Amino acid sequence: MAKDPVHVLVTGAAGQIGYALVPMIARGVMLGADQPVILHMLDIPLAAEALNGVKMELISNNQNILLRPGVVATTDVVEACLGVNIAVMVGGFPRKEGMERKDVMSKNVSIYKSQASALESHAAANCKVLVVANPANTNALILKEFAPSIPEKNISCLTRLDHNRALGQVSERLSVQVSDVKNVIIWGNHSSTQYPDVTHATVKTSVGKKAVKELVADDAWLNGEFISTVQQRGAAIIKARKFSSALSAASSACDHIRDWVVGTPEGTWVSMGVYSDGSYDVPAGLIYSFPVTCKNGEWSIVQGLSIDEFSRSKLDKTAEELSEEKALAYSCLV
Ligand SMILES: NC(=O)C1=CN([C@@H]2O[C@H](COP(=O)(O)OP(=O)(O)OC[C@H]3O[C@@H](n4cnc5c(N)ncnc54)[C@H](O)[C@@H]3O)[C@@H](O)[C@H]2O)C=CC1
Numbered sequence: 001m002a003k004d005p006v007h008v009l010v011t012g013a014a015g016q017i018g019y020a021l022v023p024m025i026a027r028g029v030m031l032g033a034d035q036p037v038i039l040h041m042l043d044i045p046l047a048a049e050a051l052n053g054v055k056m057e058l059i060s061n062n063q064n065i066l067l068r069p070g071v072v073a074t075t076d077v078v079e080a081c082l083g084v085n086i087a088v089m090v091g092g093f094p095r096k097e098g099m100e101r102k103d104v105m106s107k108n109v110s111i112y113k114s115q116a117s118a119l120e121s122h123a124a125a126n127c128k129v130l131v132v133a134n135p136a137n138t139n140a141l142i143l144k145e146f147a148p149s150i151p152e153k154n155i156s157c158l159t160r161l162d163h164n165r166a167l168g169q170v171s172e173r174l175s176v177q178v179s180d181v182k183n184v185i186i187w188g189n190h191s192s193t194q195y196p197d198v199t200h201a202t203v204k205t206s207v208g209k210k211a212v213k214e215l216v217a218d219d220a221w222l223n224g225e226f227i228s229t230v231q232q233r234g235a236a237i238i239k240a241r242k243f244s245s246a247l248s249a250a251s252s253a254c255d256h257i258r259d260w261v262v263g264t265p266e267g268t269w270v271s272m273g274v275y276s277d278g279s280y281d282v283p284a285g286l287i288y289s290f291p292v293t294c295k296n297g298e299w300s301i302v303q304g305l306s307i308d309e310f311s312r313s314k315l316d317k318t319a320e321e322l323s324e325e326k327a328l329a330y331s332c333l334v
Pocket residue numbers: 011012013014015016017018042043044047090091092093094111131132133134135136158159161162190234243244245246249
């Protein structure tokens with residue numbers, strides 16, 4: 001029997017990431033090749049014509065077999081949020097020349113406050129939310145604040161791109177398949193204070209699983225260049241492309257939702273920005289990236305991992321930045 005369609009909202013759908021993401025969703029990369037999808041695409045009135053162009057392209061693309069019966073393309077946030085089961089929040093206000101951090105925060109706080117209210121009133125009761133737009137962790141926190149009926153377990157932000165970047169760096173360094181590298185961790189903020197951690201990461205080899213630390217055998221690289229490369233990769237891609245990492249961000253957003261809905265493979269964890277419950281002495285009440293496993297549509301923070309002194313200071317530094325961002329965001333609300 002055919003499955004019921006899942007309604008997936010993509011905000012900022014006419015932008016760079018949106019343009020890469022919607023065909024992936026339509027081809028089943030996010031939810032599987034047997035899952036029909038109704039795409040709800042939202043953008044601002046200024047981008048309405050471009051959004052309509054994306055809709056025309058989706059309809060013309062015969063590979064998008066999952067999209068029957070439909071695509072909604074709208075600039076009306078209420079219409080966009082009606083009945084959505086999954087919301088991927090890519091739309092936001094970018095930092096422009098001469099703008100202070102507080103100005104950018106203030107614009108995004110107001111966007112996320114009003115979109116939270118629309119989701120609160122019009123999304124399906126079990127809606128899962130992924131915030132991609134920067135500042136991703138703090139936008140997700142504001143969304144949580146203003147959509148109190150959406151369970152906090154259903155609100156997350158994207159650090160899977162950073163996770164995938166870390167896997168990619170290890171795979172390049174060791175000349176191994178990226179799919180054989182497992183269990184890196186991104187702790188904290190989706191920003192340059194994030195901590196990409198390989199302490200518990202492994203590589204599948206012909207003689208069994210080996211620790212990444214043992215195979216790389218170069219702590220100076222792992223504690224230095226590896227970390228800064230992952231932290232700075234987004235900025236490096238913007239410098240090279242003049243646009244964001246649209247392809248890898250879109251693909252990572254699909255990875256994030258797929259693992260959340262379908263589950264993580266046995267023995268594997270992934271990184272997700274989720275509401276902190278105080279695990280690993282991270283202040284409760286921040287949206288912070290942790291290692292998680294997913295089962296039956298729910299994530300759980302992996303517990304009991306050892307944290308050495310080096311890692312502790314990195315976990316604390318990125319938590320401090322998130323606390324500052326939270327304070328700044330709340331100051332924009334008054
Ligand atoms: N978390 C992550 O790993 C990553 C996050 N990002 C962030 O994702 C966001 C999107 O990036 P791009 O697609 O490259 O940007 P973009 O500027 O190409 O697209 C953003 C789109 O959002 C739309 N938009 C603005 N305000 C909106 C609103 N209130 N409602 C609906 N749509 C709205 C714009 O009109 C535009 O079409 C940015 O905030 C970027 O910093 C980018 C890469 C990775």
